[in-house]
Amino acid sequence: MNYLSPTPRDFYRKYFSHFMMGILALLSCIALVPFIAISFFIIQKGWDGLSLGFFTEIPAPPAEGGGGMGNALLGSAVIVGMASLLGIPWGMGAGIFMSEYPGQKLGRILRFTIDLLTTVPSIVVGIFIYHLVVIHYGFSAFAGALALCVIMLPIVAKSTEEILRLVPQHIREAGLALGLPRWRVIINILIPGTYSMLITGVILAIARIAGETAPLLFTSLGNQFYAQNLSEPTSTLPVQIYEFAKSGFKELESLAWSGALVLIVFVFLVNLTVRSILFLYKRRMEK
Amino acid sequence: MKTDTVLLQIKNLKAYFSSTLVLKDISLDVSTNKVVALIGPSGCGKSTFIRCLNRMHEETPEAHVQGEVILNKQNIYAPSADPVLIRRKVGMVFQKPNPFPGMSIFDNVALGLRLLGIRKRSVLEEKVHSSLVQAALWNEVKNILKRPGTSLSGGQQQRLCIARTLATTPSVILMDEPTSALDPVSTMRIEELIRHLVQTVTVVIVTHNMQQASRISDNTAFLLNGELVEYEKTSRLFTNPSDPRTEQYITGRFG
Amino acid sequence: MPLPKLFNSYPKIKEIHISDRLFFHILQILALLVLAAFAALVLLIFLESIPALKKFGVSFFFNPEWDSWKEDFGALAMVWGTFISSILALLIAVPISIGVALFLNELAPVWLAKPLNFCLEMLAAIPSIVYGLWGLFVLAPIIRSPIQEFLGKYFSFLPFFKGPQYGIGMMSAAVVLAIMIIPTISSICKEVFRSIPSSHKEAVLGIGATKWEMLKTAVLTGGRAGIIGACIMGLGRALGETMAVTMVIGNKPSLSLSLFEPAQTMASILANQYAEADSALHLSSLTAVALALFIISLIVNSSSFILVWNTQKKFSRG
Numbered sequence: 001m002n003y004l005s006p007t008p009r010d011f012y013r014k015y016f017s018h019f020m021m022g023i024l025a026l027l028s029c030i031a032l033v034p035f036i037a038i039s040f041f042i043i044q045k046g047w048d049g050l051s052l053g054f055f056t057e058i059p060a061p062p063a064e065g066g067g068g069m070g071n072a073l074l075g076s077a078v079i080v081g082m083a084s085l086l087g088i089p090w091g092m093g094a095g096i097f098m099s100e101y102p103g104q105k106l107g108r109i110l111r112f113t114i115d116l117l118t119t120v121p122s123i124v125v126g127i128f129i130y131h132l133v134v135i136h137y138g139f140s141a142f143a144g145a146l147a148l149c150v151i152m153l154p155i156v157a158k159s160t161e162e163i164l165r166l167v168p169q170h171i172r173e174a175g176l177a178l179g180l181p182r183w184r185v186i187i188n189i190l191i192p193g194t195y196s197m198l199i200t201g202v203i204l205a206i207a208r209i210a211g212e213t214a215p216l217l218f219t220s221l222g223n224q225f226y227a228q229n230l231s232e233p234t235s236t237l238p239v240q241i242y243e244f245a246k247s248g249f250k251e252l253e254s255l256a257w258s259g260a261l262v263l264i265v266f267v268f269l270v271n272l273t274v275r276s277i278l279f280l281y282k283r284r285m286e287k
Numbered sequence: 288m289k290t291d292t293v294l295l296q297i298k299n300l301k302a303y304f305s306s307t308l309v310l311k312d313i314s315l316d317v318s319t320n321k322v323v324a325l326i327g328p329s330g331c332g333k334s335t336f337i338r339c340l341n342r343m344h345e346e347t348p349e350a351h352v353q354g355e356v357i358l359n360k361q362n363i364y365a366p367s368a369d370p371v372l373i374r375r376k377v378g379m380v381f382q383k384p385n386p387f388p389g390m391s392i393f394d395n396v397a398l399g400l401r402l403l404g405i406r407k408r409s410v411l412e413e414k415v416h417s418s419l420v421q422a423a424l425w426n427e428v429k430n431i432l433k434r435p436g437t438s439l440s441g442g443q444q445q446r447l448c449i450a451r452t453l454a455t456t457p458s459v460i461l462m463d464e465p466t467s468a469l470d471p472v473s474t475m476r477i478e479e480l481i482r483h484l485v486q487t488v489t490v491v492i493v494t495h496n497m498q499q500a501s502r503i504s505d506n507t508a509f510l511l512n513g514e515l516v517e518y519e520k521t522s523r524l525f526t527n528p529s530d531p532r533t534e535q536y537i538t539g540r541f542g
Numbered sequence: 543m544p545l546p547k548l549f550n551s552y553p554k555i556k557e558i559h560i561s562d563r564l565f566f567h568i569l570q571i572l573a574l575l576v577l578a579a580f581a582a583l584v585l586l587i588f589l590e591s592i593p594a595l596k597k598f599g600v601s602f603f604f605n606p607e608w609d610s611w612k613e614d615f616g617a618l619a620m621v622w623g624t625f626i627s628s629i630l631a632l633l634i635a636v637p638i639s640i641g642v643a644l645f646l647n648e649l650a651p652v653w654l655a656k657p658l659n660f661c662l663e664m665l666a667a668i669p670s671i672v673y674g675l676w677g678l679f680v681l682a683p684i685i686r687s688p689i690q691e692f693l694g695k696y697f698s699f700l701p702f703f704k705g706p707q708y709g710i711g712m713m714s715a716a717v718v719l720a721i722m723i724i725p726t727i728s729s730i731c732k733e734v735f736r737s738i739p740s741s742h743k744e745a746v747l748g749i750g751a752t753k754w755e756m757l758k759t760a761v762l763t764g765g766r767a768g769i770i771g772a773c774i775m776g777l778g779r780a781l782g783e784t785m786a787v788t789m790v791i792g793n794k795p796s797l798s799l800s801l802f803e804p805a806q807t808m809a810s811i812l813a814n815q816y817a818e819a820d821s822a823l824h825l826s827s828l829t830a831v832a833l834a835l836f837i838i839s840l841i842v843n844s845s846s847f848i849l850v851w852n853t854q855k856k857f858s859r860g
Contacts, residue, residue, distance in 0.1 A: 017752035027641025034721040093572035119843035121782025183565035211669025214784040218817040375750030399749035
């Protein structure tokens with residue numbers, strides 16, 4: 001009796017299984033197509049417009065061509081910077097509160113609120129800031145920063161909480177046993193120990209808000225020139241890409257592509273940085 | 288031992304995890320309708336060894352196998368051999384009882400048959416019945432066949448897993464420390480079951496419990512650091528081991 | 543022998559008490575500020591939408607008109623556009639995402655899985671404005687010709703493929719959304735599949751199942767709740783997505799069945815009209831749309847959290 005002789009049904013099952021594995025591989029290839037297509041077109045259409053002037057000049061009138069997105073880049077940097085100055089300490093504070101004071105009722109409510117906050121569509125955050133600030137003080141870089149801060153807040157808080165929770169309890173107890181007050185344990189032991197991980201969480205949050213468009217549409221609005229102060233409408237890279245893309249002028253569209261290239265390279269570099277930080281951290285841990 | 292028919296012949300088996308050699312050139316014969324126990328300290332390769340006997344080892348990423356395992360004159364590692372067909376003839380019971388989640392007791396046993404294309408309700412019922420009877424579980428579950436398999440107690444779950452394996456009428460059943468997660472009473476029932484099963488199938492069982500090995504097995508193999516130290520009749524291995532390392536292990540010197 | 547520095551600077555009992563309390567209170571204030579911000583968000587949006595809700599009542603959500611000249615506002619077309627575009631996106635994205643997740647977890651060798659994973663993570667990190675730009679100038683022309691041309695030629699007897707072929711419209715929006723949610727769905731599916739113990743998979747293989755039968759029984763059936771959760775999470779992301787959709791959907795409120803037609807979603811009408819609303823009622827109606835969008839994404843996202851979380855807990859308990 002031959003144990004291993006397949007029946008026709010076994011053949012069918014075997015080849016059907018192979019067929020399905022092929023389908024899975026095919027689906028993976030399909031998922032890869034957009035990434036390749038997007039990268040390819042952004043580089044192809046955006047590369048020519050990149051020059052020193054792109055980073056310093058303001059957009060030229062469409063008929064003249066040329067010009068740059070210096071004002072938008074500066075505006076983005078200022079707004080993202082302000083949002084980070086506000087959002088990082090705020091978010092980290094909330095994250096520390098959630099992980100280090102677990103018995104608190106407020107902590108549970110906070111975690112729930114943060115979860116809800118992550119689900120708010122970013123355009124709704126823009127509307128919130130519009131009514132909170134813009135209605136009273138007009139469009140400004142400050143309003144834009146506030147909107148981005150609200151978007152950044154739950155991301156930073158969650159990553160801080162998750163990272164601090166990875167620290168085993170006995171480390172905290174060891175610190176307390178030295179007679180350190182709790183806040184010293186947090187500031188001098190927990191945060192330095194998880195420093196590189198915390199940084200990656202923050203960097204990813206910054207990358208995320210740097211690409212946000214919707215909440216800036218009616219908070220910082222836009223500006224054809226360099227904004228003179230923080231209470232003026234200020235252009236940002238994503239919003240200006242949007243404006244130029246729907247302008248209908250070839251010259252501005254080409255600027256938009258270059259802007260997208262800059263944005264995507266920024267995001268790519270940030271991700272590479274985060275990866276290398278995590279890689280080094282892991283290696284240090286393994287040693 | 289020589290008069291028995293050899294069912295499973297393992298020749299120069301080597302198993303790797305990526306480039307680490309975990310089984311070093313093992314050869315041994317398993318006779319029909321016998322219980323073979325594998326003992327040895329943890330990490331000695333017992334589990335890897337039985338996982339090589341139904342080609343489960345290769346399901347682990349970066350694991351591979353060299354050598355031959357001959358089941359009834361056919362090498363299961365021959366290029367043309369299909370692991371799916373082999374696993375139907377060489378069943379496996381795992382350390383932790385693992386009924387398929389979300390499936391009823393009946394479906395747990397019937398799945399293997401359904402995969403074989405058996406659709407007729409009466410045939411399925413008959414086979415499920417006989418498998419559960421064989422696994423000494425029928426009386427306990429005959430009225431609750433629709434309940435999820437995970438609702439049973441640990442010992443019952445493990446017998447369900449044995450019934451599930453029996454349903455496809457294997458000639459060999461591999462058991463990887465099947466009682467290590469169970470209480471003593473459930474353990475005893477499984478041991479009785481194994482002695483009973485061996486009338487129809489051949490059992491290769493990994494155990495960390497030497498009393499268990501001596502109670503239920505006909506032959507015992509002692510593995511140490513991926514090497515087969517000794518393979519003997521159980522009665523002989525435990526009373527008069529020929530290798531000093533075996534003696535040290537069974538007298539509790541290490542492991 | 544000098545005392546260790548730590549000992550020298552050891553604060554008195556009372557000081558510890560005060561410094562610890564101070565630190566706690568600072569954190570407490572930051573936490574309360576988060577609650578305050580969220581409460582303010584909900585409250586402001588609710589208050590600002592009251593005039594519109596008062597004027598139109600529940601019929602606001604069943605009125606397909608959106609006319610700022612006649613001041614007749616209804617959200618039905620936007621709700622329709624949001625759900626249709628998101629559900630079409632899911633139909634495209636779910637099979638691909640599950641396929642990718644299975645491929646990465648169960649099939650692909652490490653040298654292939656790593657770069658593929660990297661591409662997916664980058665796809666998730668690309669800002670939506672970039673998707674919009676690409677969708678508008680690259681994808682929409684491709685959708686118009688050959689895809690819509692072909693469908694219009696041979697399938698125009700179906701209501702879905704009727705009308706003029708602009709490229710920009712429901713179909714492009716659905717495709718862009720699908721591309722954007724593939725990384726979301728596949729990464730959660732991957733987590734869910736990874737939480738399925740290998741003993742479950744081996745148990746199925748052990749009774750002589752083929753690889754596909756194993757995936758179907760142990761992975762897809764075992765992780766069903768988690769997969770559904772992942773899909774709902776993708777749906778949540780698609781519902782709230784603004785920029786990419788705004789740029790390719792055509793921004794014309796419509797209840798048409800045709801995938802060729804321009805449409806409008808709740809998020810896209812906000813992006814288009816909020817900064818230049820003509821009247822107080824117009825602004826309030828837009829805010830009411832935002833309120834509805836907020837509530838819908840709240841419900842959709844929280845149900846997905848619960849589903850994914852439950853699946854992972856089920857398996858981690860053994």
